[in-house]
Amino acid sequence: MTRALTIHQNNIHLFFQMLEENVGIALDHSKEYLVASRLAVIARANHFKDHHALIQHLLVNPIGILHHQSFQAMTTNETMFFRDKFPFDTLRTTIIPALIAKCRDTKTLSIWCAAASSGQEPYSLAILLRENFPELYYWKINFIATDISEPALKQARSGTYSETEIKRGLTDEQIKRYFKLLPNGQYEINAELRQMIRFESLNLVKDWPVMPKFDLILIRNVLIYFNAETKAKIFNKLRLQLVDDGGCLLLGSSESILYDQSFKVQQADRVSYYCKDVSKESLS
Ligand SMILES: C[S@@+](CC[C@H](N)C(=O)[O-])C[C@H]1O[C@@H](n2cnc3c(N)ncnc32)[C@H](O)[C@@H]1O
Incomplete structure (x- = not known):
C-alpha cells in the first residue's frame, strides 16, 4: 500500500514536470486534488481504471491526443466579457x-x-x-x-x-x-x-x-x-x-x-x- 502510494506520488510529480515542460503551467502537490478530479473524467472516457492508470500511460507514451486532452484539462479557462473593466x-x-x-x-x-x-x-x-x-x-x-x-x-x-x-x-x-x-x-x-x-x-x-x-x-x-x-x-x-x-x-x-x-x-x-x-x- 505504502509502496503503491509512493509510485503514484512519483508519477504525479513526473506528470507535473511534463505539464510544465509542455504547457508552462507550474503546479505543486497542493494541487493533486485538481489533477485527480480533472484527469478522472478523461480516464473514465478512455476506459482507464483510474487517473493513476491514465498518468502511467501518459508517462510512457509519446505525446499524443490523450496528452493534449490531459494538459488542456489542467488549464483554467475562466474569463468574462470586459473582465476587470x-x-x-x-x-x-x-x-x-x-x-x-x-x-x-x-x-x-x-x-x-x-x-x-x-x-x-x-x-x-x-x-x-x-x-x-x-x-x-x-x-x-x-x-x-x-x-x-x-x-x-x-x-x-x-x-x-x-x-x-x-x-x-x-x-x-x-x-x-x-x-x-x-x-x-x-x-x-x-x-x-x-x-x-x-x-x-x-x-x-x-x-x-x-x-x-x-x-x-x-x-x-x-x-x-x-x-x-x-x-x-x-x-x-x-x-x-x-x-x-x-x-x-x-x-x-x-x-x-x-x-x-x-x-x-x-x-x-x-x-x-x-x-x-x-x-x-x-x-x-
Ligand atoms: C484564465 S484564462 C484567461 C483568459 C483571458 N485572457 C482573460 O483574461 O479573461 C487563461 C487561458 O490561458 C490559456 N493557456 C494556458 N497555458 C497556455 C499556453 N501555454 N499557451 C497558450 N495559452 C495557454 C488557457 O487555455 C486559458 O484559456
Whole structure:
C-alpha cells in the first residue's frame, strides 16, 4: 500500500514536470486534488481504471491526443466579457486613441489577444472598437486571438455563449445590439464582429508561428501560471512581436513585468501597461 502510494506520488510529480515542460503551467502537490478530479473524467472516457492508470500511460507514451486532452484539462479557462473593466476604460480613453494617431497614415491596426480562452476578451475589444471608434470601420484591422485549448477555441470561433456567459460583463443594450438568440437558447455574436477576429491555436511556451508585428498585444491572466524563467522568455518574445514605434502590451491586473528595462511602464488611471522602449533593446 505504502509502496503503491509512493509510485503514484512519483508519477504525479513526473506528470507535473511534463505539464510544465509542455504547457508552462507550474503546479505543486497542493494541487493533486485538481489533477485527480480533472484527469478522472478523461480516464473514465478512455476506459482507464483510474487517473493513476491514465498518468502511467501518459508517462510512457509519446505525446499524443490523450496528452493534449490531459494538459488542456489542467488549464483554467475562466474569463468574462470586459473582465476587470478598468483596462478596457484605459484602452478606450488612452491606448486606442494613441494607436489611431500613430497608425493614421497606413490605416492599419494589428492586434493580438494571446491566451484568449473562449473569446470573451477579444470580442469585448471588438465591441469597444465598434462602439467608440467608428473611423476604424474603414481601416484594415488585423486581429488575431490565440489559445492552447481546442475546446475554448472552438467556442470562440462559434461566437456562441450561454445566457449566463453573456450576462457576465455585457449590458442589456450590448446583448441586444450584438447577439442573436438561437433556438437552442444560446446567444450568437453577430457575423461582423465574429469575422473581425481570427482564432488560432498557439502554445505560448513552444515555438511561435511566424506572425506580423503587432501594435497592441493583450496577454492577460495566463502568465501567473508560469515560472519566472518561462515568463522572462515570453516577455522577450513579446518584445520582438511588438512594433518598434509605440507598440503596447497589456497584462492582467495581478501581472507585471519586473526588471526588463526594454519595456517602459505607462500608467493611465488605475491601469499599468507597457510600451516597447527601443532605446533599451540591447539591455535585455
Ligand atoms: C484564465 S484564462 C484567461 C483568459 C483571458 N485572457 C482573460 O483574461 O479573461 C487563461 C487561458 O490561458 C490559456 N493557456 C494556458 N497555458 C497556455 C499556453 N501555454 N499557451 C497558450 N495559452 C495557454 C488557457 O487555455 C486559458 O484559456
